Amino acid sequence: MSVHIDCDVVVVGSGAGGGPAASELARAGLDVVVLEMGDKHDPKTFTQREEDMFPRLFQDAASRTTADRSIQVLQGKGVGGSTVHNLNLCKRVDDELLDVWEREHGLPGLRMALAPHYAVVEQRIEVSEVPWDRVTRNNRLLRVGAEALGWKHGPLKHNRKGCIGSGFCELGCAYDAKMNSARVFLPDAELHGARVLPGHRVTRVTTALGRATGVVGEGPTGEFSVRARGVVLSASATGSSAIVLASGLPDPWRQAGRGLHLHPGATVGGVFPDPVDGWKGIPQSWECTEFLHPTDPDRRVWLVPVFGHPVGVGSMLPGIGASATKRMASFRHIAAMTPMLHDTSVGRIEATRDARPIIQYQSNEADLRMMAKGMMGAARILLAAGATEVLIPTSRPRIITAHDQAKALANVALGPLDPPLAAVHPMGGLCMGGDPKRSSCDATGLYHQLPNLWVADGSLFPTSTGVPPQLSIYAFGHLVGQAAAAALENK
Numbered sequence: 001m002s003v004h005i006d007c008d009v010v011v012v013g014s015g016a017g018g019g020p021a022a023s024e025l026a027r028a029g030l031d032v033v034v035l036e037m038g039d040k041h042d043p044k045t046f047t048q049r050e051e052d053m054f055p056r057l058f059q060d061a062a063s064r065t066t067a068d069r070s071i072q073v074l075q076g077k078g079v080g081g082s083t084v085h086n087l088n089l090c091k092r093v094d095d096e097l098l099d100v101w102e103r104e105h106g107l108p109g110l111r112m113a114l115a116p117h118y119a120v121v122e123q124r125i126e127v128s129e130v131p132w133d134r135v136t137r138n139n140r141l142l143r144v145g146a147e148a149l150g151w152k153h154g155p156l157k158h159n160r161k162g163c164i165g166s167g168f169c170e171l172g173c174a175y176d177a178k179m180n181s182a183r184v185f186l187p188d189a190e191l192h193g194a195r196v197l198p199g200h201r202v203t204r205v206t207t208a209l210g211r212a213t214g215v216v217g218e219g220p221t222g223e224f225s226v227r228a229r230g231v232v233l234s235a236s237a238t239g240s241s242a243i244v245l246a247s248g249l250p251d252p253w254r255q256a257g258r259g260l261h262l263h264p265g266a267t268v269g270g271v272f273p274d275p276v277d278g279w280k281g282i283p284q285s286w287e288c289t290e291f292l293h294p295t296d297p298d299r300r301v302w303l304v305p306v307f308g309h310p311v312g313v314g315s316m317l318p319g320i321g322a323s324a325t326k327r328m329a330s331f332r333h334i335a336a337m338t339p340m341l342h343d344t345s346v347g348r349i350e351a352t353r354d355a356r357p358i359i360q361y362q363s364n365e366a367d368l369r370m371m372a373k374g375m376m377g378a379a380r381i382l383l384a385a386g387a388t389e390v391l392i393p394t395s396r397p398r399i400i401t402a403h404d405q406a407k408a409l410a411n412v413a414l415g416p417l418d419p420p421l422a423a424v425h426p427m428g429g430l431c432m433g434g435d436p437k438r439s440s441c442d443a444t445g446l447y448h449q450l451p452n453l454w455v456a457d458g459s460l461f462p463t464s465t466g467v468p469p470q471l472s473i474y475a476f477g478h479l480v481g482q483a484a485a486a487a488l489e490n491k
């Protein structure tokens with residue numbers, strides 16, 4: 001059965017970008033419809049089991065990869081998007097990098113324009129520092145190691161309220177303690193009259209006479225169409241590009257889908273004499289920034305503990321068969337860390353005819369060298385914190401027991417699938433910029449080629465952010481929502 005809906009503005013996707021955009025549009029008095037391809041989740045039904053929660057919360061049941069299968073790309077689906085299963089870290093993009101965006105991407109004044117939106121969303125999602133008494137052993141070991149080496153390190157901020165430290169954030173919070181899009185922004189949008197419709201996958205933006213006229217797609221009962229005065233794409237850095245490409249929207253400079261970054265990360269495990277129990281407590285609360293700088297090309301890797309759940313650790317550790325079983329026998333004693341790249345490799349989104357994303361991305365030489373440096377850094381921190389051996393998941397697994405061996409890691413030649421990488425921060429694809437020949441959207445998220453189509457998600461970033469992106473996506477969602485509301489109210 002075909003369903004038709006009329007509204008002022010349709011928001012596609014309900015994650016970090018779509019939530020605040022919908023909230024601002026609805027607060028402005030506009031009739032808002034949010035279309036979300038995934039289900040509405042009830043946190044009380046979250047089981048904390050990987051085999052159950054991955055298919056429920058993640059795109060492609062968490063098996064999405066780059067087209068060459070070298071990088072696993074984790075993204076969420078369902079009301080709240082990736083904010084339902086993310087790890088709640090909140091960091092602003094560094095001012096130095098925002099200055100580069102202003103200068104090199106034709107976005108003058110962006111830093112000043114964004115600041116009030118950061119402030120509002122930080123207050124609404126209640127960003128605070130993780131208190132020391134909630135910092136787990138996995139995280140404390142990073143601090144011990146970094147301190148022993150004299151490296152830069154410090155606490156992280158998060159958006160949790162009522163967190164009991166169960167540790168299973170990546171599988172959704174059964175205690176509903178995340179101050180995320182599903183808990184903060186979407187209920188606010190609904191309070192102001194918005195309709196949030198799960199199970200609606202958009203396949204195309206419709207246009208007429210040089211304007212967007214709405215969207216069409218597949219819903220729970222068949223095809224649907226929405227007619228709207230404005231369209232906001234918030235389907236993520238892969239999903240929004242795929243919709244633009246599949247719709248054949250005007251794109252004379254072939255910018256749609258370009259400028260993709262992933263922040264790929266590897267996993268490095270340290271085996272300690274005493275249990276670490278890396279799955280317990282708030283997963284990521286301490287960072288090492290010795291090798292991370294917003295704009296220095298030689299310092300582009302962030303070191304942070306990872307959530308040590310069994311499948312995650314098991315799939316990233318070196319070895320197969322009996323040797324993997326032996327490794328997993330020491331699971332309780334493993335502290336896991338990730339070197340995560342502030343990547344300069346540039347990928348590209350392509351799309352199937354029905355708007356499913358195809359992720360083309362290959363790591364460049366500089367990024368592979370930086371990953372080797374990051375593995376060296378992680379190994380040295382773990383050794384300095386007392387690990388008896390460090391496990392490096394290169395195709396020829398390396399077991400490191402001394403600092404000299406760890407230092408040599410910086411010169412190891414890496415390649416595709418060596419080591420296996422995972423990416424949780426896709427960004428870019430419909431990048432902001434002043435020049436329509438080099439970008440897709442302006443600084444308010446407005447698509448250069450249509451006067452009533454906006455992008456409000458991770459697609460907008462013109463480079464890698466080098467920090468976890470959700471806070472900036474919330475802030476841009478808020479900014480774009482207000483800009484779109486102002487434009488539509490005046491019509």
Ligand SMILES: Cc1cc2nc3c(=O)[nH]c(=O)nc-3n(C[C@H](O)[C@H](O)[C@H](O)COP(=O)(O)OP(=O)(O)OC[C@H]3O[C@@H](n4cnc5c(N)ncnc54)[C@H](O)[C@@H]3O)c2cc1C
Pocket residue numbers: 012013014015016017018035036037038074075076077078079080081082083085086087088089090091170200201202203234235236237239240243355424425426456457458459467468469470471473
């Ligand atoms: C495991 C994990 C941990 C993370 N931890 C952190 C962290 O600690 N801190 C941090 O800053 N970031 C973290 N992130 C990243 C962060 O969650 C994302 O960058 C952010 O949520 C992206 O926001 P978005 O609005 O661009 O997309 P999303 O939040 O992914 O929302 C996009 C939504 O659009 C929907 N959609 C897609 N296509 C369509 C379509 N065609 N029709 C209708 N709906 C569609 C999707 O189902 C999804 O719900 C993590 C991510 C993962 C995977």
Ligand code: SF4
Pocket residue numbers: 160162163164165166167168169170172173174175176177178281282283
């Ligand atoms: S650690 Fe806190 S936020 Fe994460 S799942 Fe457990 S209770 Fe929820």
